[in-house]
Amino acid sequence: MRLHSYLTHGKSEAICGEQEMVLIPDDGTENQVINLYRHMRYQTMEGFGGALTDASGYIFSKMNEEQQNALISKYFSPDEMNYIMVRMHMDSCDFSTHMYAADDKEGDTDFEEFDFQDVEQYMLPLLDRAEAKCGKKLSVMLSPWSPPAYMKTNGSRKDGGSLKKEHYGTWARYICRYIKEYQNRGYEVKRLSIQNEPKAVQTWDSCVYTPEEEKEFLRDYLYPELEKNHLDHIEVFIWDHNKERAFERACQIIDETTDRMITGIAFHWYSGDHFDALSLIREKFPDKKLILSESCLEFSKYGVEDQCQNAGRLAHDMIGNLNHGMNGFYDWNILLDEKGGPNHVGNFCDAPYLFDVEKGELEERYVLRYYWHFAHFIKPGAVRIASTCYTSHLDVTAWENLDGSIVFVVLNRSAEELPYVLRMDGQMVNCVAMPYSMTTGVIAL
Numbered sequence: 001m002r003l004h005s006y007l008t009h010g011k012s013e014a015i016c017g018e019q020e021m022v023l024i025p026d027d028g029t030e031n032q033v034i035n036l037y038r039h040m041r042y043q044t045m046e047g048f049g050g051a052l053t054d055a056s057g058y059i060f061s062k063m064n065e066e067q068q069n070a071l072i073s074k075y076f077s078p079d080e081m082n083y084i085m086v087r088m089h090m091d092s093c094d095f096s097t098h099m100y101a102a103d104d105k106e107g108d109t110d111f112e113e114f115d116f117q118d119v120e121q122y123m124l125p126l127l128d129r130a131e132a133k134c135g136k137k138l139s140v141m142l143s144p145w146s147p148p149a150y151m152k153t154n155g156s157r158k159d160g161g162s163l164k165k166e167h168y169g170t171w172a173r174y175i176c177r178y179i180k181e182y183q184n185r186g187y188e189v190k191r192l193s194i195q196n197e198p199k200a201v202q203t204w205d206s207c208v209y210t211p212e213e214e215k216e217f218l219r220d221y222l223y224p225e226l227e228k229n230h231l232d233h234i235e236v237f238i239w240d241h242n243k244e245r246a247f248e249r250a251c252q253i254i255d256e257t258t259d260r261m262i263t264g265i266a267f268h269w270y271s272g273d274h275f276d277a278l279s280l281i282r283e284k285f286p287d288k289k290l291i292l293s294e295s296c297l298e299f300s301k302y303g304v305e306d307q308c309q310n311a312g313r314l315a316h317d318m319i320g321n322l323n324h325g326m327n328g329f330y331d332w333n334i335l336l337d338e339k340g341g342p343n344h345v346g347n348f349c350d351a352p353y354l355f356d357v358e359k360g361e362l363e364e365r366y367v368l369r370y371y372w373h374f375a376h377f378i379k380p381g382a383v384r385i386a387s388t389c390y391t392s393h394l395d396v397t398a399w400e401n402l403d404g405s406i407v408f409v410v411l412n413r414s415a416e417e418l419p420y421v422l423r424m425d426g427q428m429v430n431c432v433a434m435p436y437s438m439t440t441g442v443i444a445l
Helices: 054-061 065-076 117-134 165-184 211-228 243-253 275-284 307-323 366-375
Strands: 002-009 016-022 033-044 047-051 085-090 139-144 188-193 235-242 264-268 289-294 328-333 353-356 361-364 383-389 394-400 406-412 418-424 427-433 437-444
Touching: 002 366, 016 427, 033 394, 033 406, 047 366, 054 117, 065 117, 065 361, 085 117, 085 165, 085 328, 139 165, 165 188, 165 211, 211 235, 211 243, 235 243, 235 289, 243 264, 243 275, 264 275, 275 289, 275 307, 289 307, 307 366, 307 383, 307 394, 307 406, 328 366, 366 437, 406 418, 406 427, 427 437
Parallel strands: 033 418, 047 085, 047 328, 085 139, 139 188, 188 235, 235 264, 264 289, 289 328
Antiparallel strands: 002 016, 002 437, 033 383, 353 361, 383 394, 394 406, 406 437, 418 427
């Protein structure tokens, strides 16, 4: 067996290097070992993707053709990161050039004034370019940040508020109308989350649901409306918020009346690791999918210059989620400006690509290279296999692709060089995890 190893050394220039090594018979070593066990198999990976926000589409429109092609190729070329899934916000979110709704006219229950121009301006051109590079239709996930203001208890798209009971049916019809607008234009909407961050009262577009409200809206209004419109093939995901309450939310909503309606649980990373929450969901609801629907670094919490440390944080979260049952991953904005926007409330964040609009310069952030180590090698349909590691200073995940190749990813967030002996099927090879590095190994059988 031969091992091809790919390295990104975060503290230098974050340049990937490749090395070929040959596995030799196991010599009985006991120390500094990472084990891979192909016969222990877990969840299947559906794929990787990112969010095509209004902000991303706007900044994309400011780039020249060469820069646009470089970005699109990196993400969506099958030979690069092979993103096959995208997340789109329904109406505006914080990462929009302005606040908007396709139809905010109270009393227009038939949505005769439904207007898709805000989506058409920046988001759909970006989606079209991505699909052209991918060579096929991308799987679209839709997520609402807020119903139109008149449907809410606080009369505003922002600052939380809840969906008025008398508008449960109206909002369910609105969501179906939105899905059909995408479908009528030839896009493939595969999944839907009921509400982005239903526990968060934000200064931007937001809406709060209690578990009981989310359950009632799904069971008695949204899903029946999906069925009525022949849209019940679309996967519905609950929660779509941080991991620390994901398990209890699943327990509160999934029962004999809703089980068939729910494909899975969407989660975010902002409240910490909580990897065991995913294991609990997997244990209690083994048929439900687990997707990370949003992940990024807010500049209000993490410094713009701390690229290596920040990329390591996101890679650590990725590996933890993968090892505890995650089936799919959506990054947040695929592109932002040099400030981490535009954002209509100043909630600036990092992204794998930042574009300085004034200078006309496109910057690849370290996290782009770190994500490449996962998305380029772990192919759709890959199955996670078991691994053990001798130290908590290394994060490890391992997968078997459909072609039989074995992929393992090793993250070293420490300042120390950490050696390890990779063992699998009675063979081994001596390796070293460089300080602040990501390594992906591919074993061709």
